[in-house]
Amino acid sequence: MPWPKETRYLGKSAPRVDAPAKVTGRAKFTSDMVPAGLLYGAILRSRWPAARIKSVDLSKAKSAPGIKAAILAKEGEFDINYYGQEIAAVAGASRQAVLDALALIVVNATPRPFVVKELDAIKPDAPSVSAGKPNLGFGQAKNSGDVDAAFASAAAVIEGNYSTPIEFHHPLESHGHTVAWEGDEMTAWSSTQAVFGCRTAFSGALGVPQNKIRVICEHMGGGFGSKFNPGAEGILCARLAQAAGAPVKLMLTRFEQALAVGNRPSSYQKIKLAADASGKLTAFQLESFGTPGFSSGVSNAGGSGGASFPAPYIYKPEATRIKQGSVAVNAGQSCAMRAPGHPVASAGIEAALDDLAAKLGMDPVEIRLKNDPSEIRRREYELGRERFDWKQKYHKPGATPGPIKVGIGCAGAAWMNGNRPSQCELQANPDGTVEVRIGTQDLGTGSRTVVQVVAAEMLGLELSAIDVQVGDTSFPFSGPSGGSTTTVSITPAVYDACENVLAELKKASGIDDPRGAKWKEACGKLRNMPLRVIGRWREGLSTGGACGVQFAEVEVDTETGFVKLRKILVVQDCGLVVNKLTCESQINGGVIMGIGYALYESRVMDRASGVVLNPNFETYKLPGAADIPPIDILLLDMPERGVIGVGEPCTIPTASAIANAVANAIGVRVGSLPITPDKVLAALGKVPPAVRDATATLELSNAFATVAALPAVARNTTLS
């Protein structure tokens, strides 16, 4: 890789360039935009989980005080598939006026039967979520080798049920937009992970040419995979602004966030895993299902196609028999969420692997060293084992004396990180200052700072000489910020622009090497005309295939069922580290999101009303200040691999490592995430199983049998 070997900024720790604006409240997010004459928008959402909408009367709402526009989400009759689906939208002078007007909209609807839980939806007599279609259509199958023979000849076989919850993204800035029209030109301030993606979607939905639309996202309050397009709320916001002839801001409430803007699909996994006497995996069998929401069996935005996931994830037993189904329920649709499919896949296989290791009497690290095909991860396990004092801490499952049980666990992860085409524009000014403009966005990952670091490094300048602007479709194109591709995509473009500007400046100034000390002199010869160049993504500077492993230490109170985290160790490869400070922050964030997945977060649906019961943070528990253990990060700096993204890989193995540590502590498996105290006590046999649990067990085994019998379509999963 042609990156410089001796560096001043690259791989060091530069403070986030936008931090001063963010700590002072000066940073303007989408939700902070107040163009002159701004109106407020809000959406009327269905309170039926399933219904046929016959007609919607907006007349009273339209004439309510302060209301400037009221529009329908859809013309004519249409179907409602989940509680929270958009019906109409209103814009007016104040939020109060709009909320009052929403109550005046009259909806004539015929409610239909609905089903919101996966196990209910699989039953033969369940209401159809989409009329005429089965809720569980077909199974994606992948088979290899002679599975039955491999199980028959194995030294050890385990079978277990593992499950993962529906997880919400819950970015703190809700989904929303502020849209202003000037004649036939539209400007949208969007809280988005893809300004160009939003422009394309706005253009398609509104029939407005792309060159008449500008999307701006200077700062945004988190996305985690849920903000790649304008969403129904964005289109409604633009239509309201058009109808009202005034700018409209439409930000969703926390309740709406839980209903309608995506989530991570759930999973129920029945895994059978076998190894020979040396611990080498020989056979893997999986039946799984989960729900991606009201539409199943299609490749939705989940990035993993419905509710399926890569299996058996990073491991490669010769014989596999896999059948994965996606079941529709009357609930909001899933979408991409930080490493789509991977934490789900990891939660099943890593738990099964530890259960198998326990049966074989093997150390969990040893069984991974034996089976992990990645040389980098095996090295990370070795490094991590030392740093974590694994050998001193490890004991047989459940071996701690007394009521507080201590345990340790580990797990590994892979991420492919493709790259996306990206361009940038770099301008050298006659006074020696530099402006870089790039149509990417900074989700809080530090992409702005990464651009600054690369430009300062390549030009030999102070960081402060480089001004970076992102998040605007009037800048050169860059792709969506997802798939841990942003740093991978933008740094080569900036590198290219720096080379181009140096070549041009050499010509213009006659100075052979205009970098560093000579830069200002060279720029001074530009005769007051700034020099502007374009940079393009190119081969050979970035790559994919991040590898990481994590270790967790927990203590479990066997009297209360409470799990306390003592420590997390991350050993992560992300190739050439561009900015250590923000890279480590992302890893902290991935781990903490994984802690939520392991211990706290789960969407709860109400069978009777079809509503999400825990939309807000008092009932949907995010990790908070008291829940964070010391997080030790060991970055495997491998500059020879080039730049690799880290945002997603670092969140994948956390929950699996914690779940394995809990199993090691108490000696029994809690197979269902999140590991809440009630589940711990139930696993320990300290509370009698509820009647509904026994019913659920029967329903679950029936469901797995149904999935196993599904007509199959081939699934082609490749995972590096």
Place this chain on the structure above:
Amino acid sequence: MKSGPSLRGAEQAVSLAASVSRRDFLRGLGTTAISTATLGAESVAAELRQANSEKPQGPGGAAITLSINGERRALMLEPRVTLLEALRIHAGLTGPKEVCDRATCGACTVLLDGVPVYACMILAIEAQGREITTIEGISKRGLTPVQQAVVEHDGLQCGYCTPGFVMSLTALLKRNPQPTEADVRKACSGHLCRCGSYPRIFSAALAASRAAVAAKI
């Protein structure tokens, strides 16, 4: 209808209890039998008489004067407008953020007479006569030690929760210049950060306290 001030921690409860508003008083009647018992029936009747003699506000606009960051701001607001809305929409101060709108996340935190409170849980009309300090108010003369430390330690990612954390940490260091990490965590316990910046928020707060203490020596 919103309920009254959010009380976080005994210290805050004490300072806010000093002025019992009509709303607080009526809510107390509804929810806390003990308080009515201790007040005594006669006193309740007198208070009720006084409360009922107050001129009702709304449903239209009411003239409201707020003291924000040392400036008096006269606003015409419906009585149901929260302090957060008044600040963000009517006073143009968008530093405090709306995230949950129900006292669970802390992103809207402002100081009310120096005490951190959730601005989404107070009606603007109730905040009259109190000194309101927002993130903009503490940022008038460069970065404070807390802000400087958050920048240096990267105690933020997307930054949406950041103004709230900064306000609570500012109040913490004022009342306890040398906090332990446990004190810092407690001060942050009313805040959520979805990006997971907690470890570096904690280290920033401790560094800010060391810097402030060193500066005074």
